[in-house]
Amino acid sequence: MLRISKCAVSGAVVLACTLAPTASETAAPATFGIPQDVQAITAIENAMASETDIDKVMPNFADDATMADMMGPGWYEGRDQIRAAVAPQLKGLQSIGYRMEEITVASDGEFACAAMRIHFDATKTDKSQVHMTIRQLDGFKKVGGQWRIVQQHISVPADAKTGAPMFDDKTPGRGALAWARPSAPGPAVSATAAKPEINAWLEASEVPKSFAEMLTYYGPGDDEIIFDFNSPGELRGRKEMRAFYAPQFTGVRNMEIHIPVRHIDSDGKFGVEISQQNLQLNMKNGTSQRVSFRQSDCVRRVGSKWYSFFEMGSFPVDPKTGKSVMLDPAGFK
Numbered sequence: 425m426l427r428i429s430k431c432a433v434s435g436a437v438v439l440a441c442t443l444a445p446t447a448s449e450t451a452a453p454a455t456f457g458i459p460q461d462v463q464a465i466t467a468i469e470n471a472m473a474s475e476t477d478i479d480k481v482m483p484n485f486a487d488d489a490t491m492a493d494m495m496g497p498g499w500y501e502g503r504d505q506i507r508a509a510v511a512p513q514l515k516g517l518q519s520i521g522y523r524m525e526e527i528t529v530a531s532d533g534e535f536a537c538a539a540m541r542i543h544f545d546a547t548k549t550d551k552s553q554v555h556m557t558i559r560q561l562d563g564f565k566k567v568g569g570q571w572r573i574v575q576q577h578i579s580v581p582a583d584a585k586t587g588a589p590m591f592d593d594k595t596p597g598r599g600a601l602a603w604a605r606p607s608a609p610g611p612a613v614s615a616t617a618a619k620p621e622i623n624a625w626l627e628a629s630e631v632p633k634s635f636a637e638m639l640t641y642y643g644p645g646d647d648e649i650i651f652d653f654n655s656p657g658e659l660r661g662r663k664e665m666r667a668f669y670a671p672q673f674t675g676v677r678n679m680e681i682h683i684p685v686r687h688i689d690s691d692g693k694f695g696v697e698i699s700q701q702n703l704q705l706n707m708k709n710g711t712s713q714r715v716s717f718r719q720s721d722c723v724r725r726v727g728s729k730w731y732s733f734f735e736m737g738s739f740p741v742d743p744k745t746g747k748s749v750m751l752d753p754a755g756f757k
Contacts, residue, residue: 445497447588456724458532462531464571465536465571467643468484469509469692470522473522476517478511478515482507484573485503486574488501489502489503489572489626490502490574490687491506491509492576492718492720492738492740493740494558494740495740496740499700515549520544520546521546522542524602525543526541527540528540530603531694532564532691535564535695535696536564536565537561537562537734538560538561538564539560539601539722539734541559541560541597541658543557554581556580557592557594558592559580559581559657560577561720561734561735562576562646563689563696565691575687577738579651579736579738581593581651581652581653581654582654582739584654586662587750588746588748589748590655590657595656602647604647605645605646607647609693610725611727618725621725622697622723625730625732626683626697626699627681630678630681630683630703635670644729644731648660648665649733650665651736653739657681675708675709676705676707677706677707678706679704680706681701681702681704682756683700685700686698686700688697694724694725695722695724695725695730696721696723697719698718699718702720702752716749717737718739719737719738722735
């Protein structure tokens with residue numbers, strides 16, 4: 425679960441973390457990053473990053489894919505909506521130069537996720553330049569033997585002091601994540617059973633009663649990537665997350681969550697979720713704070729529990745004002 429930090433929105437809290445593996449989990453085989461899948465998905469991501477032809481981009485998406493784009497409204501369901509949103513963006517570009525600042529790919533052979541930071545130097549058709557660094561989280565599924573994107577989330581971090589979107593964040597890439605042992609998910613349940621389990625994980629993880637409870641929703645090893653709302657925008661492992669999030673838990677009495685939109689897919693041991701969320705933080709001093717955001721998670725089932733290992737939270741950017749949209753008042757009615 426991710427929350428906006430105090431410094432960005434008047435004391436609202438950012439929450440996320442991990443759990444250490446239990447003794448019964450340590451025997452799981454370390455097959456989480458299948459080399460041929462990592463190579464194939466990395467090739468797809470590199471090809472898409474520089475592509476300006478919408479007809480070459482769209483075959484990489486599943487028919488029922490969902491996209492959370494960084495520019496508002498920024499929520500598109502199905503290939504038709506995605507194409508309608510992306511085509512005008514690409515049409516205005518003459519060429520795209522890019523640098524893959526970092527990419528980490530996880531796969532179990534049927535599902536996969538790629539967590540990336542990508543820097544773009546693009547030239548528009550009017551010859552003007554665009555320089556931008558984004559965070560991207562893509563969920564993949566094998567469809568007819570081919571990898572297809574089922575969920576895509578693209579964002580930029582919000583400045584921790586002002587809340588303004590940071591379109592060209594200079595934070596250096598950190599390379600691929602080193603997987604802890606064990607990293608592989610399993611044992612599996614049926615895909616039908618997995619979806620309500622992941623939904624239960626999602627709802628519970630958003631409103632932990634304590635920081636200690638929060639720790640149980642992530643992991644199970646010390647190998648997670650969190651793309652936070654705010655700069656520096658990326659956290660890895662429990663030490664970094666504890667240092668960043670634990671102090672922000674102070675002052676919160678409890679939380680209420682409303683998740684009006686969610687999409688979950690799974691093969692029974694690996695899963696992906698993308699959602700729109702409205703969070704109310706009830707503070708110990710009697711006040712309440714509200715924040716609206718989009719969230720994506722790549723999750724794995726280890727033993728009988730689900731854990732997030734890649735996560736992104738973001739605000740869409742209003743294309744008219746250039747500001748982050750941090751609250752949807754209608755979401756709390």
